[in-house]
Amino acid sequence: MWLQASCSLEFDIPVPTPFLLMLRPRSGTQQWVAREDYMLNPSVPVVEFTDQFGNLCQRLVSPVGWFAIHTTAVIEVADAADAAPGAPFVEVQCLPDSALPFLLPSRYCESDRFSQMAATITAGFLPGYNQCMAIVDYIRNTLQYAPGAGQAIISAAEVNQQPQAVCRDMAHLGIALCRALSIPARMVVGYLEGLMPMDLHAWFEAYVGGRWYTFDPTQDSLAGGRVAVAYGRDATDVAIYTQFGDPVELLSMYVSVDRLPGPPH
Template identity: 45%
Template sequence: MRLRTRNHIELSCEEACPLVAMLRPRSGAQQWVIAERYDVQPWVPATEYIDCYGNLCQRFTLPQGKSAITVEHEVEVADQLDVDRRADRIPPGMLPDEVLLYLLQSRYCPSDKMAERAEKIVEGCPPGYAQAERIASWIRDNIDYKYGVSEESTCALDTLEDGAGVCRDFAHVGVALCRSLQMPARVVVGYLHRLEPMDMHAWYEVFLGGRWFAFDATQDKPRGGRVVVAHGRDAADVAFLSNYGPLDLTKMDVSVSLA
């Protein structure tokens, strides 16, 4: 499946504002970037680096006043998510070095406080994909998708208590529950074809059987058509804009279509 993504962001700042953007997907085993356009108006000098999670980060300083960032990509992606119910949980002592950090609790995923709940949810499931799949189904059945309930400081425990949230909250709960069962998990942000309402989207991946599998508790079945922009321990690692000064986001328009 070949997708075209477009993200137009309008910003306003009272004074020059340093900014790190995370808006460029990388080519890899699960997707291939065919073409892209990245425009900043007014144009400013920029640099790019790869962070410790492998994400492409663009660094620049916006001038005082109004600015706009427009990012367009054409990406080849899978039209279906991989499913392997035989994928086993790998014991921590056998995990690759770079995966171990995804077992640790993090700012929005306090997995060290969620083991008892996770064990009740997966009762009767063999370790591995079946447990991860049960967790995603439980989240979908027990947490309402609702705007205005959560805020930037909301963690997985808050979402469980509120019983509602948006895609990033669903992902945090899934990650925290999986980690509490010693299954490495990470938050993913990007685009999903035919998402309603259209926006940037968040889901999560679990490391099983030697590879990462995607889970999205906001959807009623495994759906492909995803463009991954970034992944990390939780939302703190994958913010699409990180500003180091006062900055107002006045408009964001996202679209995803078949190429």
Template identity: 45%
Template sequence: MRLRARNDIEIQCDEPCPLVAILRPRSGANQWVLAERYEIAPWVPASEYIDGFGNLCQRYTLPQGASRVSVESEVEVEDQIAIDRHAPQVPVAMLPDETLMYLLQSRYAPSDKMEERARAIVQGCAPGYPQAERIHDWIRENLDYRYGVSKESTCALDTLECGAGVCRDFAHVGVALTRSLQMPARVVVGYLLGLEPMDMHAWYEVFIGGRWFAFDATQDAPRGGRVRVAHGRDIADVAFLSNYGPLEIKRMEVSVAEV
């Protein structure tokens, strides 16, 4: 499946504002970037680097006043996300080095406080994909998708107490519960074809059976048509804009269409 994802952002700065953006998808095992356009208006000098998680980061300073950042990517992606209900849990001693960071508790995914709850949820499920799938299903069954109940500081424990949240909150709960069972898990942000209302989206991945599997508890069935932009321990690692000065997003328009 070939998708065209667009993100058009209008920004107002009271003074020159340094920032790091993560807006470019990267080619990998499950997607291939065919074409891109990245525009900053007014144009400013920019640089790019790869962060510790493998994400493409763009660094520049926006001038005082109004600016516009526009990114368009044409990407070949999977029609369906992979499912393997027989995929086993990988023992910690056999995990690849690069997955170990995704076993640690993090700011929004305090997995060190979630094991008892996770064990109760997956009781009777075999370690590996069956446990990860049961956690995904439990989130869908027990949390309401609702705007306005979470804020930037909301962590997985807060979401469980509230019983509701949005995509990033669902992802944090999934990551925290799964990590507490010693399965590496990470938050992913990007675009999903057919998402309503259309916006940047968050889901999560679990390392099972030697590969990463995607889970999205906001959807009623496994869906492909995803453009992955970034992944990290939680949403703090994958912010699409990290500004180091006053900045206001006046408008952000996202679209995803099949080519």
């Protein structure tokens, strides 16, 4: 399917402020970016680089006063996320080098604290994809998905003590449990068609059967219409914007995802 995904941010800037942005999706095996618009108002110089996870990042210094960022992308994506029950566990010595960072504990995914819990949740399931699904089912049945309920970023260990969670928190718990089983897992932030209320969304991917597969504890089925914008070890790596220095006020944020009848002309 073809989607048009947009994100608009408006800030009140008290002093010239350095920003690091992560707002550009990139083409890959699961999506093709056909067209993009990236507008800054007022316009300022931007330097773009690719981080260690392949994310397209932009550096700039915003001027004092009102400052707005607007991005729109037209992307071809899968109608449904791939599912692969029975996809096998990949032994650590056989993993690609690029997957190894996603085996280790990280700031918000303390996988070293979840070994026993992960083993209990996945007991009796085939190693690999089926274990990941058991983890997703556990999270979905244990935590109430409450979009918009959590502003502060909390770790997997803290999430595990809560009755409800936002998508980011549920992804953190899923990642920590997968890594506790030596299954590489990474966080994804992007867009999801039909998400209610509409916002940026977070899910996770796990490496089994020789490739990355999508898992999303917030959804009853593996819906397609996903646009990945950023990948990382946890929320630390995938912030769509990071500002440095004195705090700035985010005046508004608007996200939209619309299905298009066909490719752009």
